[in-house]
Amino acid sequence: MSGRYRQHAYAPGRSLLCRWEYVQGAEASPALVLPDACVDLLWDGERLRIAGPDTRAQYARIAPGRRISGLRFAPGTATRWLGVPLHVLADQRVDLRDLGIARLATLADRMTERDADAMVWLADRILLDAPARDAAMQAVHARLSCVQPASVAQLARDLGITERTLLRRCDEAFGYGPKLLARILRLQRFLHRRHDDTTRMEAALDAGYYDAAQLAGDTRRLTGLTPTQLVAQVAR
Known part of the structure; x- marks a missing residue:
């Protein structure tokens, strides 16, 4: 990563996970953005944008020296604040x-009236105004975050809904279905474990992969990279 990234985390259980800032370095090399089951609000000093849930890695092209500020929603919460199902984003x-x-357009207009405290002001508004988190979707995210996640059928039974209803609600809350969500969360677990004092294969097994082939398949589908290439990119 050629830029400088820093973040301020919010208390667990809130509608926002963190406020962050990214300043691009002297090089204009694209910044790798990995799918993580989250949605961000992006502010560049002129426009307030929503970064929808990514189903695969993207590259953000940011001009040298440009500053981007962001607010990251906790998984499953952005749709309730936006009033928009996430699969359309x-x-x-x-x-x-x-x-x-109208209310979102008004917020965007008011951001341009503020100065350096714009994202702090917006975060305070969201933390006060966001609807309560969806308990069922929180449970789905928690169950799929496990090293051995529940199956779609088991999740539906435990929630007392049909599999079709579960798929629809996941599309609305996360932007995609539970199987893709589980794969994204598994890849994130692997990337977090790569910092531990373990080999890459040990990190993969700890994250829930059966073998190197499964890790390679997920990495290729979600990022277009090999595991070696991905780890090298993230380590920059």
């Missing part, structure tokens, strides 16, 4: 004004 970066929702 998957893999997109959309100006909040273009969603056609």
Whole structure:
């Protein structure tokens, strides 16, 4: 990563995970953005955009010296604040004004009236105004975050809904179904474990992969890279 990234985390259980800032370095090399089951609000000093849930890695092209500020929603919470099902925003970066929702357009307009405290002000608004988190979708995310996640059938039975209803609600809350969500969370676990004092294969097994082939398959589908290439990119 050629830029400088820093973040301020919020207390667990809130609708926002963190506020962050990224300043691009002197090089204009693209910044790798990995799918993580989260949605971010992006502010560049002029436009307030929503970064929808990514189904695969993307590269953000940011001009040298440019500053981007962000707010990261906890998984499954952005749809309740936006009032928009997340599957319509998957893999997109959309100006909040273009969603056609008056209160969101007003917020975007008010951001331009503020100065350096714009994202702090917006975060405070979201933390006060966001609807309560969806307990069922919280449970789905927690169950799929496990090293041995529950099956779609088991999740539906435990929630007392049909598999079709579970798929629809996951599409709305996360932007995609539970199987893709589980794969994304598993890859994130692997990347977190790579910092431990373990081999890459040990990190993969700890994250829930059966073998190197499964890790390679997920990495290729979600990022277009090999595990070696991915680890090298993330380590920059």
